[in-house]
Amino acid sequence: MPRDCDVLVVGLGPVGAILCALLAREGVSAIAVEKETDIYPLPRAAHFDHEIMRLFQKLGIAGEMQAASRPASAYEFRNAAGAVLMRYDPGAGGSPSGWAAGYMFHQPSLELALRRVATNSPQIDVRLGHTLVGFVQDAEGVTATVDGPDGPETLRAGWLVGCDGARSPVREVLGVGLSDYGFDEAWLVIDATVSDPARLPEVNLQICDPARPTTCLAMSQGRHRWEFMLLPGEQPADLLDDGAIRDLLRPWNCEDCVEIERKAVYRFHGRVADRWRDGRVLLAGDAAHQTPPFAGQGMCSGLRDVDNLAWKLAAVIRRGAQPGILDSYQTEREPQVRAVIELAIAMGRVVCISDPQQAAMRDAGMLAQRATGQGPPPIAPLRLGPGLSLDGAGGEYFPQPWADDLRLDDVLGDGPWLITRTAANSGDLAPFANSLGPWFERTGAEAVLVRPDRYVFGAGSPESLKAAWAMGVGTPIQPRP
Numbered sequence: 288m289p290r291d292c293d294v295l296v297v298g299l300g301p302v303g304a305i306l307c308a309l310l311a312r313e314g315v316s317a318i319a320v321e322k323e324t325d326i327y328p329l330p331r332a333a334h335f336d337h338e339i340m341r342l343f344q345k346l347g348i349a350g351e352m353q354a355a356s357r358p359a360s361a362y363e364f365r366n367a368a369g370a371v372l373m374r375y376d377p378g379a380g381g382s383p384s385g386w387a388a389g390y391m392f393h394q395p396s397l398e399l400a401l402r403r404v405a406t407n408s409p410q411i412d413v414r415l416g417h418t419l420v421g422f423v424q425d426a427e428g429v430t431a432t433v434d435g436p437d438g439p440e441t442l443r444a445g446w447l448v449g450c451d452g453a454r455s456p457v458r459e460v461l462g463v464g465l466s467d468y469g470f471d472e473a474w475l476v477i478d479a480t481v482s483d484p485a486r487l488p489e490v491n492l493q494i495c496d497p498a499r500p501t502t503c504l505a506m507s508q509g510r511h512r513w514e515f516m517l518l519p520g521e522q523p524a525d526l527l528d529d530g531a532i533r534d535l536l537r538p539w540n541c542e543d544c545v546e547i548e549r550k551a552v553y554r555f556h557g558r559v560a561d562r563w564r565d566g567r568v569l570l571a572g573d574a575a576h577q578t579p580p581f582a583g584q585g586m587c588s589g590l591r592d593v594d595n596l597a598w599k600l601a602a603v604i605r606r607g608a609q610p611g612i613l614d615s616y617q618t619e620r621e622p623q624v625r626a627v628i629e630l631a632i633a634m635g636r637v638v639c640i641s642d643p644q645q646a647a648m649r650d651a652g653m654l655a656q657r658a659t660g661q662g663p664p665p666i667a668p669l670r671l672g673p674g675l676s677l678d679g680a681g682g683e684y685f686p687q688p689w690a691d692d693l694r695l696d697d698v699l700g701d702g703p704w705l706i707t708r709t710a711a712n713s714g715d716l717a718p719f720a721n722s723l724g725p726w727f728e729r730t731g732a733e734a735v736l737v738r739p740d741r742y743v744f745g746a747g748s749p750e751s752l753k754a755a756w757a758m759g760v761g762t763p764i765q766p767r768p
Contacts, residue, residue, distance in 0.1 A: 291444060294447070299321035301590065309346075335389070336382075345696060357505075361374055384687045414433070470636075491504045500638045500640075559575070579635045581632075582630050685741050710767040744756065
């Protein structure tokens, strides 16, 4: 049966749009169907980290994202009296990618840039105002019915990826269940523009006050966000009232310099889909997992999903790799996702204590821990799937050194890299020798193979790396001379 595209992408939020952009760079055709006709005009996600900025760099929109964001300031947990229980400074020590460790950003600006990248690619057919009705799959592909302005139509694709959010219709059609961490908290989220930002904290705050746990975030472009936990017995309407919002903001001394952009009550969950792949259908982003916001990794997790998935789909579609490689997608990403969810829930449980005695015990414990110098743990490393590492090695995130304004990724380009120790110190990599040289010294390797998602496949001899890559991925690769 003739195909309309290689991949049908359902949902064109940040996760779906970046998947389309990555597939297009690999020469893979995609149709993206999105039920909305315009991007959502108000802020939602608030933070992305350096790995995600490196991904934006790959797509050519890092400059735009710098203009629509600000490097994240320190993140402090304070108690009701203002004592700092924990402080994390993302700017201390830099990052492996060379970008700032984290950024606060304006999501509509990101979506505009991503929508432009997707719509300008001849490989991508964007269909706005189209809703997925249903689909069936067979051994050769997926046949989907979508309903658009001109009525229902049938689309045939080799693969379908559901990037369609927490209530994912794709997941529902598959009948995939969710494992639930049992974290369910309702919070009022307020986004505002601020005419006098100097009157508000520059650091990002979690106020661990049992009388009303509160988050205060310094966003980009003159914006600020507050989040207030609903207390037992309160209903959303109680806090969405304008008078109630004025009362909540009064202690911040900013009533005369803020204009509310958005007010909404959200329930924060921790959930993971049981299966992320069912034959030729896959799930990504919130369709596959939902993360409470306390670690700032919700959107980041979805973008890591598609960075992991896109090159594997391209290997199957364009380079003859076996479809079994796609089973590694969940194998690799789920442990990392669960670690992030568990960290966010642990942070949330700390913040959400509303009993004064329990809060006092928490404060004492966190102050004692802070005295030891311990901070929040880093994001878990990637445990590579079978056939996608050399003898079980690999999984380290490969650094991107900078030499003035020259960046390693811009020199080496897309795709996998096989870099020998000799090449790392000569030719067009010579400007990075002071950074790459110590990496090779530390590992003692003759060569390194870096996957397209910039995780290390393995280190060893060029011959062993080429053989392992060909066996696991099914495509040849040559070392840099």
